[in-house]
Amino acid sequence: MRVLWFTDVLPAAARRHLGLPPAPGPQAWVDCLADELGRRAVDLTVAVPWPQPFPAFTSGGVRFVGLAASPEPAGRWRRVLEGWRHRVDDPLALAAARRLVRELRPDVVHVHGTESVCAPLVPVVEGAPCVVSLQGLLGQYRRFYFAGRTAGDLVRLALSPETLKGRGELHGYARLAAKARREAWVLRTGRWFMGRTAWDRAALAAANPAARYFHCDELLREPFHAAEWRPQGHDGSRLYCTSSTMLFKGGETLLEALALLRRAGHAGLRLRLAGVPPASEVGRLYRAAARRSGVAGAVDWLGRLDGAAIAAEIAAADVFVYPSHVDNSPNALAEAMLVGAPVVATFAGGIPSLLRHGEEGLLVPRGDAVALAHAVATLLADRELAARL
Known part of the structure; x- marks a missing residue:
């Protein structure tokens, strides 16, 4: 052919x-x-x-x-x-x-x-x-x-x-x-x-x-087939998100949720955010949002990473978070699921076709920082549930 x-x-x-x-x-x-x-x-x-x-x-x-x-x-x-x-x-x-x-x-x-x-x-x-x-x-x-x-x-x-x-x-x-x-x-x-x-x-x-x-499902990159999330050694201190410079990816919701979590007892919790160069327009908006929420010092701005580095970040994270307001079939989410990390994502667009709520991860309404923080807190508190998801 x-x-x-x-x-x-x-x-x-x-x-x-x-x-x-x-x-x-x-x-x-x-x-x-x-x-x-x-x-x-x-x-x-x-x-x-x-x-x-x-x-x-x-x-x-x-x-x-x-x-x-x-x-x-x-x-x-x-x-x-x-x-x-x-x-x-x-x-x-x-x-x-x-x-x-x-x-x-x-x-x-x-x-x-x-x-x-x-x-x-x-x-x-x-x-x-x-x-x-x-x-x-x-x-x-x-x-x-x-x-x-x-x-x-x-x-x-x-x-x-x-x-x-x-x-x-x-x-x-x-x-x-x-x-x-x-x-x-x-x-x-x-x-x-x-x-x-x-x-x-x-x-x-x-x-x-x-x-x-x-x-027709999407093929995923080789590093994510080789990486594996292991529940041992995760101390509940690290969130990770692969995002981009598209404004609708929901970074502001994630930063607000991070502030809520830190005030609710997870004072040492940090967010590692990839895909958004800090000097970009969206990066500057997110940094301003982090300052408004009081979490500027709790975010590691990783910029753009290659597949191997992203796979390593997912494997080391306590929870992978994908807060987009709209998406069809985000490869970033599928990659985190392939590595086996516990996932919190939004009930938006085609995401529910990728992730069954309560079986393969947790879904929350888009733009709802309170619901997002609650879902993350649930996985941080219940490590058995996190490992199962």
């Missing part, structure tokens, strides 16, 4: 080929799937829009191609202007993708995510089914983008130097909203989709009842 896979994320093999350093982040999950398909009887080509297109090369039985994509504008003021335009479509990359489809004549075309710049291919590919994987649901993410933010937070974002330069979270929201409009069109016009949760299945059924839906 000949498969052509479009992704906006540069895989590790391509980074090595181009002489670029490794980068922690979403490409790790793309790499897992590419590696697995490369070991099977699949003729796989992975195509990536890239400002410096590169000729096809083969690594691990997989062919990689760099598609011509629009480069960043030259000149400071042109980049600022482009940042304020919030354009998400790339006609150059889309034209290159169409040419590649005609050249390879694949049996299946796969677009990785409705947010992909190649998503508009979905309804126009001829001669082969074009399947899009539902990674997130941007239309729903847009509704919760600023959840938990204070008026002061929004003022700080509006006055941020990043905003003036056409970057930062307010512009990120505008671009996400534009992608959400494109996603709505893809959901209405596509015929074949892959997803992993009851939530994304329901969203597709509402948008396009005639579409075919295929359940």
Whole structure:
């Protein structure tokens, strides 16, 4: 079978080929799937829009191609202007993708995510089914983008130097909203989709009842298969969360819950937070929230970590906490469950499809710091329950 896979994320093999350093982040999950398909009887080509297109090369039985994509504008003021335009479509990359489809004549075309710049291919590919994987649901993410933010937070974002330069979270929201409009069109016009949760299945059924839906779970990175959480040696002093710089990940709720727990008798409790660079816009908002809650000295800001470091953090934590306001099937949560750590997460989006409350972890309402603190305290007090979950 000949498969052509479009992704906006540069895989590790391509980074090595181009002489670029490794980068922690979403490409790790793309790499897992590419590696697995490369070991099977699949003729796989992975195509990536890239400002410096590169000729096809083969690594691990997989062919990689760099598609011509629009480069960043030259000149400071042109980049600022482009940042304020919030354009998400790339006609150059889309034209290159169409040419590649005609050249390879694949049996299946796969677009990785409705947010992909190649998503508009979905309804126009001829001669082969074009399947899009539902990674997130941007239309729903847009509704919760600023959840938990204070008026002061929004003022700080509006006055941020990043905003003036056409970057930062307010512009990120505008671009996400534009992608959400494109996603709505893809959901209405596509015929074949892959997803992993009851939530994304329901969203597709509402948008396009005639579409075919295929359940397809995500592959997880190797370090999380090797790591193991052991209840011995955990002293109830460490929470861990893998987050990101998306505003809706609920960091402010977690910090408020940490303050409640420390005041309620867990005075030595610390939070280790990964995925949020302290100097980023979201990092600055979280640090301000930590100061307001009186827990600034109880948070270890770890920044971005690779898979091995994250697995080690999960294995060493007393409780893994995932407080997001909305998510479809967060790999961070699935990785913690694979390691075996006791988990507290929010009843939001597709998360209940991953975690059964009371059997595989505890679920709490989104944005509810009191409920979050109570669930964490329950696991810290009942180590037998924590080990069972």
